[in-house]
Amino acid sequence: MSARTDPAIWSGLFRISADSGQTLQAQIRQAIVAAILDRQIAASMPLPSCRILAEKLGVARGTVVLAFQQLVDQGFLIAKERRGHFVNPEVLASPSRIKDAGTREKEDTIDWKARRRIAASDMPEPTKQENWIKSAYPFVYGQFDPALFPTAEWRECNRMALAVLEIRNWAADMVDRDDPLLIEQIQARLLPRRGIFANPDEIIVTLGAQHALYMLATLLMSKGSQVAMEDPGYPDARSIFKLAGARVSPVRVDDEGIDPSAIPAGSDFVFVTPNHHCPTMVALSQERRDQLIADAEKHDRIIIEDGYDSQLVDDAPQQALRGQDRSGRVVYVGSLSKTLAPGLRLGYIVASAGLISELRALRRFMLRHPPANNQRAVALFLSLGHHEALVRRLSTAFAERRKRLTDAVNTFLPEWSLADTPGGTSVWLEGPRGTNSAMLAEMAAARGVLIEPGARFFDQPERNPHFLRLGISSIALQHIEQGIRELAFAAGHRSAAA
Template sequence: MAESLIVLDPQADKSLQAQIREKIIQGILSGSIPAGHKMPSSRRMAEQLGVARNTVVLAYQQLVDDSFLVTRERSGFYVSDAVQQQGIISHAEAVPDSVASEPDRAFWREHCNPVSVSRRALRVRPANWLQYPYPFVSNEYDPRLFPGAEWRECTRDIYAGREVAQWATLGGNEDDRQLVEQICTRLLPRRGIYVEPGQILLASGLQQACYLLGQLLLGSSRTLGMVLPACNETEEIFRRTGVALQSLPQDSDGPMTGAEIRRGDCWFLQPNAHNPTAVTTSLERRRQLLKLANEQGAVIIENDCDHEFCYHSTPLPPLKSLGGGESVIYLYQFPKVIDPGMQLAFVVAPKPVIQRLRALRYNLRERVPAINQRLLAKFIASGHHDAASFRITQQLRERWVALGEALMHHLPKLQVRRASCGTACWLELPQTLSAEQLQKQAEQQGLLLEVAREYNALRIGFAAIEADRIEAGIAILAQLINGEVSQSEETLQNATGRRLSAADLQAEFPGAVLLGTNALGESYRVQVMADGTMFGYARNDVDVDETDTGRWWLQGDMWVRQWRNWSYGRKASFHVVIDGHRIKWFSETGQLIDTGILARESE
């Protein structure tokens, strides 16, 4: 009987010994292998399963050690009677299938209160998303980035006798002092924030922190200002408090300081990289928001997540660290790639606020498990957190750069927002193209994309896909987009303006200056020299200058250029049309690629 219940998977992560043990335990607890049943001999079991006899012997011995099996001299292994004495319900005692019918849905509808969930929150990606060739998903990471060896080392350390005595005796609403100390002395000072332990509260994720703050600060008589669309779960949590949500407009510098934001009693801001639109709030706008909050008497809830993944020198300072930051409540959640199993977060606020939040958390009985707190404290104290953050940032920067290059090369006509922090960008589509339909077509070709249906936009993540696969995926996306967009846009055949011949190009381009904005919203300036060289200059979203050199030449009536680094260093050929000062670039097949301004140094 026992051997017929066991099916081994040689490809599984678990050893054959562990699989045998688990299958036998499952059979015992379910009643399929009853108490007192004589187990097959180790030799017979090994023959039936096609494994070494020693594998079965070791599995049996561990089951004896755990009291699932007992040995009888010269008789063999038997299922222990103690299992049934512990109250396990056997198959014979279970309710027959005919009685355990499908519950009456009408009965439960009468007893359950209505629950509403954002439709966006219910959209789930395929369970096997990591097996897709091009997983451009956000909030997920390549498992190879995870610092597994470092976590294993810390796990061994915290199970030492002295360590267990410390974390296992924490009170029901107490936070681990070692972890709070690491946050105060190691993490926050790097963000320019200096607080005492009594100003920190741990939470089991950003969602719990937002729930606690919503219960404390918001309600039907309050107005919360936040940029929409927002993170699905966060927006839903705040809505459930009954607060009136005020949508805040934003531009490339962040939330705007107009009439809308002045109506809010409280503002929820994500300065580093707004989720999902990937806007980084400029330093000057941060100062303006703080000044306005102090004038209005408004409270700011600042989500400072993903600041460690900064791809341009040092990240901008959080609102909490700037002058006037006393009205700011600071939130931070450890990145999923560093602690995917815990997702621990913390709140920084004045002591009276923390005391009230602690009381609310006690009522929920959802304190972060003590073992998780001590494990994370050990991980930070050992330097593993810093080392992992640095290493992961370097790898993510490669992907960030690769994605930016791919989007500029393959989709130069569309505007992309790519924050200086975070792990995703925001691509708004033309109104003639359905983001939802594009998502379905892309998935059929191995691309997983996230859609903001209400805004006809895509959120393209780059943390779960290798850098060398990014361009191939974006090339497929570009084919799908261009196939739809090109049907309604200007082409070389119907373009307004004057098409330049080889003679025109030779006369117009030497000494010219090309001005424009690329797909990432970066302004560029290109000098075209008479000797066939080019000098390119661009300024990105955090005012960091980027330069490159290249060369240009003519091929028939087409203008050809090749940069040393930009656009992967590949040559590209264009038909050129001039319409006043406006210049239009068309591909060899006549598709509109980009537009800009043709000027000269004297202009």
């Protein structure tokens, strides 16, 4: 950035008045501090010189010099020789606002909570583990392992997407369409793995599975809609349906998955994760799959199927409900997060052409279409066989990690019940009665072990504090056993403290 800054951009930051009860120097300091604390001045942006600012404000240059010097002494500004004055980066990095006797905070005079029409901020918050990559034992779900990420292959595909001819393919506004190559690759390479065969007009690309669920809820649900879903189940899906005005009915899950006979009468929708249940990872039995589809036809229900953790190679892969459906009642939601990268935010919906057409119309008003350059890069990644190679590599690595984790839990946490299910990227644990996994998570984090309390997966979290989920996608194989040792130590101390 140039060392010379147009003084006109500072006009809105300074309100200097000779009639104020404060000195001119204090008013200048107050305006600069307020702008710094409100993050209106970037660390890379030099302030105007003392001479220019003095001319603009109509004050003596010495007044500005003294104001700047005091702000340097207080740590708000730093002076760089022959470059000018800059905001101290430490102030911008501080999590809390630094107060100055002469500063006033802006008052928010609008009660936004009272004006809102949906209670998004009242929904349960996601688990936040921003520094998981620095943790010694990150048993976190939904993250990637940098050691397994196909860096060279991904770079190759991005370079290919930036070729002149490729840019012409994706740079234009596609309005409500998707990259045809990506649709083709989803159709030919991803869906058949789960027994789904679809036409191009039955597929739409989304910004991940959550975006897909939000669009479906927005389009199909309203106040009074009733959604039956697994309990425990995917917490963000539960929140999305509630935000749409639907009433969510929890349905128990056992070692065969959701029990169709327990779905309440009058349910308009059923949300399921049949191949790997969220969060227990159990698979829905074939008998219950048949019953679920038969009941949907009988009671005029729509089944929303989330292909949760289903892209990895299973020893005995099951056909998706969408592949078994013959009436068009099953809507399939897929994602590339668990195999390629969660930060990529690409997923898809497979459904009847009529529904996909409506979803395209809705998506156009939300974001038109997901970034076309990302779509083309992923399409190339799929077409070159990189994704299939990655899936095989991840499946092998995760199978080894799951075995190591299961053995370690059985050895060091024998009082915990473990859902030993094949496939998937996490393991579900039930602790002894009296266990508080939220408290355990805090104590484990102090020992470098990151775990996820399981209460949030239940419709009534307060009744289920003794469950937890351990992810295996981001922890190296050689760290698993020691991580469980540390977790067992934390659990022992937690019990002693209780």
